[in-house]
Amino acid sequence: MPPEEFRRYGHQVVDWIADYLAHPERYPVLPDVQPGALLDALPRAAPEQGEPMEAILDDFRRLIVPSITHWNHPGFLAYFATTATPPGILAEMLAAALNVNGMLWKSSPAATELEQVTLGWLRDWLGLPVDNFGIIFDTASISTMHAIAAAREAADPEVRLRGGSRNLVLYTSEQAHSSVEKGAVAIGIGQRNVRKIAADEVFRMRPDMLAEAVERDLASGLRPFCVAPTVGTTSTTSVDPLPAIGEIARRHRLWMHVDAAYAGMAAVAPEFRSLMDGAGQADSLVVNPHKWMGTPVDLSVLYTRRPDILRRAFSLVPEYLRTAQDDRVVNFMDYGVPLGRRFRSLKLWFVMRSLGRQGLAARVREHIAIAQQFADWVRGDPRFELCAPVPLSLVCFRKRGSDEENQALLDCLNRGGEVFLSHTVLNGRFVLRLAIGNHATGLRQVERAWELIRASA
Amino acid sequence: MPPEEFRRYGHQVVDWIADYLAHPERYPVLPDVQPGALLDALPRAAPEQGEPMEAILDDFRRLIVPSITHWNHPGFLAYFATTATPPGILAEMLAAALNVNGMLWKSSPAATELEQVTLGWLRDWLGLPVDNFGIIFDTASISTMHAIAAAREAADPEVRLRGGSRNLVLYTSEQAHSSVEKGAVAIGIGQRNVRKIAADEVFRMRPDMLAEAVERDLASGLRPFCVAPTVGTTSTTSVDPLPAIGEIARRHRLWMHVDAAYAGMAAVAPEFRSLMDGAGQADSLVVNPHKWMGTPVDLSVLYTRRPDILRRAFSLVPEYLRTAQDDRVVNFMDYGVPLGRRFRSLKLWFVMRSLGRQGLAARVREHIAIAQQFADWVRGDPRFELCAPVPLSLVCFRKRGSDEENQALLDCLNRGGEVFLSHTVLNGRFVLRLAIGNHATGLRQVERAWELIRASA
Numbered sequence: 001m002p003p004e005e006f007r008r009y010g011h012q013v014v015d016w017i018a019d020y021l022a023h024p025e026r027y028p029v030l031p032d033v034q035p036g037a038l039l040d041a042l043p044r045a046a047p048e049q050g051e052p053m054e055a056i057l058d059d060f061r062r063l064i065v066p067s068i069t070h071w072n073h074p075g076f077l078a079y080f081a082t083t084a085t086p087p088g089i090l091a092e093m094l095a096a097a098l099n100v101n102g103m104l105w106k107s108s109p110a111a112t113e114l115e116q117v118t119l120g121w122l123r124d125w126l127g128l129p130v131d132n133f134g135i136i137f138d139t140a141s142i143s144t145m146h147a148i149a150a151a152r153e154a155a156d157p158e159v160r161l162r163g164g165s166r167n168l169v170l171y172t173s174e175q176a177h178s179s180v181e182k183g184a185v186a187i188g189i190g191q192r193n194v195r196k197i198a199a200d201e202v203f204r205m206r207p208d209m210l211a212e213a214v215e216r217d218l219a220s221g222l223r224p225f226c227v228a229p230t231v232g233t234t235s236t237t238s239v240d241p242l243p244a245i246g247e248i249a250r251r252h253r254l255w256m257h258v259d260a261a262y263a264g265m266a267a268v269a270p271e272f273r274s275l276m277d278g279a280g281q282a283d284s285l286v287v288n289p290h291k292w293m294g295t296p297v298d299l300s301v302l303y304t305r306r307p308d309i310l311r312r313a314f315s316l317v318p319e320y321l322r323t324a325q326d327d328r329v330v331n332f333m334d335y336g337v338p339l340g341r342r343f344r345s346l347k348l349w350f351v352m353r354s355l356g357r358q359g360l361a362a363r364v365r366e367h368i369a370i371a372q373q374f375a376d377w378v379r380g381d382p383r384f385e386l387c388a389p390v391p392l393s394l395v396c397f398r399k400r401g402s403d404e405e406n407q408a409l410l411d412c413l414n415r416g417g418e419v420f421l422s423h424t425v426l427n428g429r430f431v432l433r434l435a436i437g438n439h440a441t442g443l444r445q446v447e448r449a450w451e452l453i454r455a456s457a
Numbered sequence: 458m459p460p461e462e463f464r465r466y467g468h469q470v471v472d473w474i475a476d477y478l479a480h481p482e483r484y485p486v487l488p489d490v491q492p493g494a495l496l497d498a499l500p501r502a503a504p505e506q507g508e509p510m511e512a513i514l515d516d517f518r519r520l521i522v523p524s525i526t527h528w529n530h531p532g533f534l535a536y537f538a539t540t541a542t543p544p545g546i547l548a549e550m551l552a553a554a555l556n557v558n559g560m561l562w563k564s565s566p567a568a569t570e571l572e573q574v575t576l577g578w579l580r581d582w583l584g585l586p587v588d589n590f591g592i593i594f595d596t597a598s599i600s601t602m603h604a605i606a607a608a609r610e611a612a613d614p615e616v617r618l619r620g621g622s623r624n625l626v627l628y629t630s631e632q633a634h635s636s637v638e639k640g641a642v643a644i645g646i647g648q649r650n651v652r653k654i655a656a657d658e659v660f661r662m663r664p665d666m667l668a669e670a671v672e673r674d675l676a677s678g679l680r681p682f683c684v685a686p687t688v689g690t691t692s693t694t695s696v697d698p699l700p701a702i703g704e705i706a707r708r709h710r711l712w713m714h715v716d717a718a719y720a721g722m723a724a725v726a727p728e729f730r731s732l733m734d735g736a737g738q739a740d741s742l743v744v745n746p747h748k749w750m751g752t753p754v755d756l757s758v759l760y761t762r763r764p765d766i767l768r769r770a771f772s773l774v775p776e777y778l779r780t781a782q783d784d785r786v787v788n789f790m791d792y793g794v795p796l797g798r799r800f801r802s803l804k805l806w807f808v809m810r811s812l813g814r815q816g817l818a819a820r821v822r823e824h825i826a827i828a829q830q831f832a833d834w835v836r837g838d839p840r841f842e843l844c845a846p847v848p849l850s851l852v853c854f855r856k857r858g859s860d861e862e863n864q865a866l867l868d869c870l871n872r873g874g875e876v877f878l879s880h881t882v883l884n885g886r887f888v889l890r891l892a893i894g895n896h897a898t899g900l901r902q903v904e905r906a907w908e909l910i911r912a913s914a
Contacts, residue, residue, distance in 0.1 A: 001542065001543040001544060001811065003475045003476070003478040003479035003543070004475065004479075005543065006471075006474065006475050006478060006543035006546070006547070007471060007472065007475035009543070009547055010471030010474065010475065010543075010546075010547065010550070011468055011471055013471075013547050013550050013551060014463075014464060014467030014468055014470075014471055014550070015464065016551075017463065017467065017550065017551070017554040018460045018461065018463050018464035018467065019460070020554060021460040021463060021554065022460035022461075030563070031566060031567075033566050035562065035566070035785040035786045036570070036785040037566075037570075038566065038567055038570035038571065038574070039570050039573060039574060039785070042570075042571075042574045044577075045578060045581060046575075046578035046579075046581070046582060046809045046810070046813075046814060047809070047810055047813045047814070048813055048814050048815055049813040049815055049816070050810070050811050050812045050813035050815075050816045051810045051811065051813065053544065053547070053811060055810075056544070056806075056807055056810050056811060057547075060551065060803075063567075064567045064571065064803070065567075067565075067566045067567035067570065068555055068557060068565055068566075068567050068568075069557060069563065069564055069565040069566065070555075071555070071556050071557050071558065071565075072554075072555070072556060079558075079564070079777075082556065082558070083556070084553055084554060084555075084556035085458065086458040086460070086462065086463035086466070086467075087458060087510065087513070088553070089463070089467075089550070089553045089554050090463070090466055090467065090470050090510070090514075092549060092550070092553035093467070093470050093471070093474065093546070093549070093550050093553070094470060094473075094474070094517065095549075096541055096545070096546045096549035096550070096753040097474040097477060097478065097529075097541060097546050097753075098525055098527075098528070098529070098541075099528050099529060099539065099540070099541035099753050099754060100525060100526060100528050100754075101528065101536075101539070101754055105492060106487070106526065107526055107536070108524075108525055108526040108528075109488060109490050109492070109494075109495065109524045109525075109526065110488075110495055110520075110521045110522075110524035110525045111525075113493070113494075113495035113496050113499075113524065114495065114499075114521065116496060117495070117496060117499045118503075120501075121502060121503035122503070124502060124503070125503060138595050138795055138797065138799070139795040139796055139797040139798075140796070140797070141794050141795050141796045141797070142599075142794055142795055145643075145794055149643060152645075159645065159647070160642055160647070160648060161647055161648045161649050162623070162647045162649055163621075163622060163623055163625070163641075163645050163646045163647020163648075163649065163650050164620075164621035164622055164623035164645060164647065165620060165621055165645055166619070166620055166621035166623075168620070177775075178773045178774070178775040178796075179794075179796055181773055182771065182773050182794055183794065185617055185770075185771075185773070186602075186606060186643075186644060186770075186771070186794050187643060187644055187645050188609075188616065188620050188621060188622055188644050188645030188646075189620045189645075190616070190617070190618055190619045190620020190621065191617060191618050191620075192618045192619055192620065193620050234775075234777055235776075235777055290797070296553040296554075296556050297556060297557075297558055297797055297799045298797055298799045300797075313642075313643075314639065314642075314643070316635045316638055316639050316642070317635070318634075318635040318691075319692075319880075319881050319882040320536075320691055320692055320879060320880065320881040320890070328492040328493040328496070329492045337598050337599055337602055337636075337639055337640065337643050338595055338596040338598050338599055339596055339597070339598045339635075339636055340595065340596040340597070340598070340747070340754055340755055340757075341755075342595070342754050342755045346517075346521070349513075350513055352503045352504070353503070353504055353507070353508045353512075353513050354458065354507050354508065354510060354513060355507050356503070356504045356505055356506040356507035356508065357503060357504070357505050358505055358506055358507075359506070359507045422777060423776075423777065424776050424777040425776040433777070
């Protein structure tokens with residue numbers, strides 16, 4: 001496609017996006033499609049000859065869009081809601097066009113240095129110590145896997161050569177995200193060596209139970225090496241007591257990896273900075289700007305105060321990637337598994353500059369205030385009950401009644417097309433989750449959600 | 458930013474991209490910047506208040522672009538050259554705007570089913586058996602890490618629970634990409650348990666040496682579990698003899714993982730299909746559409762004929778991600794570490810449809826023909842020598858003389874701004890690599906490169 005044709009279609013696509021962003025609520029948030037419908041609608045084989053862009057864009061509108069779950073919809077209140085802000089989209093357009101691969105400093109100095117600059121800025125916003133080194137990965141799961149591998153390297157430097165790690169034990173909360181366990185399984189720690197420490201009545205990891213488990217394992221000749229607490233768990237956004245956990249980590253020389261993928265961003269607002277108390281002591285921490293911060297997926301950041309260990313765990317430089325050294329040069333490929341690296345920092349830079357700290361803090365503050373308001377409505381209606389504290393922008397609640405009634409309530413809500421909520425299980429009971437995180441979501445949409453919930457109930 | 462503002466800036470950005478794609482050669486392919494220059498040019502702290510988009514776009518043009526290594530430049534002949542085709546860029550714009558996370562079928566049916574459809578199309582183009590299941594990851598390194606983890610799962614299903622894998626041994630060529638070793642180290646196989654099998658005089662893994670190594674390890678009580686041959690090695694694009702290696706793999710029940718990240722795409726042209734002979738027997742195979750196929754980074758595809766094993770290695774479904782089952786539903790999160798999944802298949806669909814198989818085959822054919830032409834020039838000039846066969850679009854050559862002279866030649870070429878070549882080491886000698894892979898690169902640019910090379914020599 002010649003550049004002039006790109007210009008023409010590019011303008012069409014921008015217009016489509018602008019119209020879409022102006023009215024995402026024209027679409028049902030969850031599409032009304034059956035599994036396999038798109039498989040059946042598309043040809044079995046790719047075309048032999050190239051097709052005109054008109055036909056492709058037409059099929060995009062006709063076949064793809066109706067099969068999309070609209071994460072941009074202001075009624076998207078499931079999982080953790082996210083936002084592709086317009087500045088983030090503009091940056092992704094440019095990154096796709098530049099198409100640099102930032103594996104080495106030399107393979108694109110701007111990609112490497114902008115990653116250093118923006119992650120320094122973000123570190124300061126989060127109140128992390130200046131000795132934190134940051135690196136961008138695609139997802140929190142991959143960031144966390146790298147953190148656990150670094151923890152392993154710190155505990156047992158021979159494992160890199162020898163392989164295996166049979167006696168290493170990792171601790172996390174029974175409320176932790178599944179990515180902690182998955183990362184441990186991936187790198188060969190073994191599910192059996194992942195201890196899911198009991199949480200208290202408000203879903204926070206219990207330090208006393210952690211200390212007990214570590215001591216029990218030590219007495220059995222096992223080797224505790226890592227503890228992974230969470231700031232903002234996925235089920236309820238509970239915040240594990242980092243200072244007490246950090247104390248135990250220091251005593252037993254455990255690597256502390258903090259999962260702040262969702263809630264870390266709240267620290268941009270000074271009044272929520274205290275959520276991160278104790279995070280400064282962490283050996284590593286993950287936070288996802290693609291969650292609450294307005295960058296399009298994917299962009300996860302891993303911070304570590306021990307980049308030398310992370311590098312030791314992953315650096316392998318073959319001749320064809322060797323470049324002249326300079327002490328100001330960082331080659332990010334040395335700090336992880338992925339060699340290829342998309343220019344992800346560009347969208348972070350656009351979003352941080354376009355919204356500013358105060359702009360982002362205002363969104364966080366508003367979302368949290370709306371969640372408190374919604375929680376009040378739930379408290380005020382005897383047909384419903386809150387199922388967890390609401391420290392952030394997620395509300396866990398249920399209709400008083402059976403799990404089946406609550407599942408039916410959820411299904412009914414989600415079929416309507418105006419809102420999409422998800423669920424979890426707390427204390428053995430089915431619970432609805434209403435998560436506010438999309439920048440387009442305001443009080444109005446949440447009021448409407450409450451109206452629908454009461455009507456469906 | 459209101460949608461109308463996005464529209465305005467979106468049009469500006471499209472115009473910038475169209476101008477850029479029309480003339481990437483206006484920029485030096487390698488920027489003339491010192492390490493740290495961008496670090497010094499940008500503010501130490503992020504802005505408190507949001508800034509106008511004019512200022513951000515202005516800084517992008519003024520500070521970022523001059524610090525970019527231009528992978529779009531037709532003189533980019535380093536590493537493996539890649540292309541962000543205009544249809545791929547259009548698709549990335551739409552994917553950024555939709556911002557779906559395809560972790561589950563439900564979280565975006567279109568993202569899941571388009572991944573199934575396009576990977577089925579691509580499988581057929583590559584001539585792989587229809588029982589191959591495909592999944593998109595960001596990079597070949599991550600794809601390969603997953604393949605090795607699946608191989609481990611197949612060899613030792615208890616490792617998932619128990620951890621460790623002390624006696625498992627993996628085989629690859631001394632010419633294999635570093636990602637094979639890195640993947641093995643990451644998942645805890647241990648560097649010591651990675652055997653780098655000697656290559657023959659044209660850099661292909663020697664099956665006799667592989668068989669010997671496997672038998673020696675078996676005799677020592679070790680457990681051979683995986684062999685990773687390459688179709689198109691990074692240093693020279695040599696092609697390992699898959700049929701003979703497959704035979705050994707079958708005999709010893711090794712998982713065969715084929716790294717076809719670069720060269721697999723050549724199979725879209727029927728006359729190069731034979732490069733993949735024996736790939737149909739592989740347990741898994743990685744190919745990177747973001748290399749030769751015109752999709753912007755990142756997009757790597759892992760195929761496996763044993764998706765049940767891959768799933769068993771990685772599936773962990775917490776309650777908050779549990780959805781109603783349907784036998785036509787694939788939840789891609791079950792097949793790997795990353796939970797979040799960007800809508801990457803959209804750009805694959807755009808590119809495959811816009812160029813068609815014949816359009817892509819024409820690019821591959823032209824690039825290979827130009828490389829043969831360049832190799833002829835090298836052969837015809839007594840000052841130079843070819844250092845490896847040229848089966849594809851990469852030429853390894855050197856000036857007859859010392860390594861220092863060749864390093865100086867490379868530095869001189871790359872300083873000029875018209876071309877960017879990289880290097881490798883073969884048989885202990887420093888060798889220049891000229892890699893043709895950008896869709897904008899034609900005979901004219903390679904003629905010019907040869908002119909510059911002769912002049913610099």
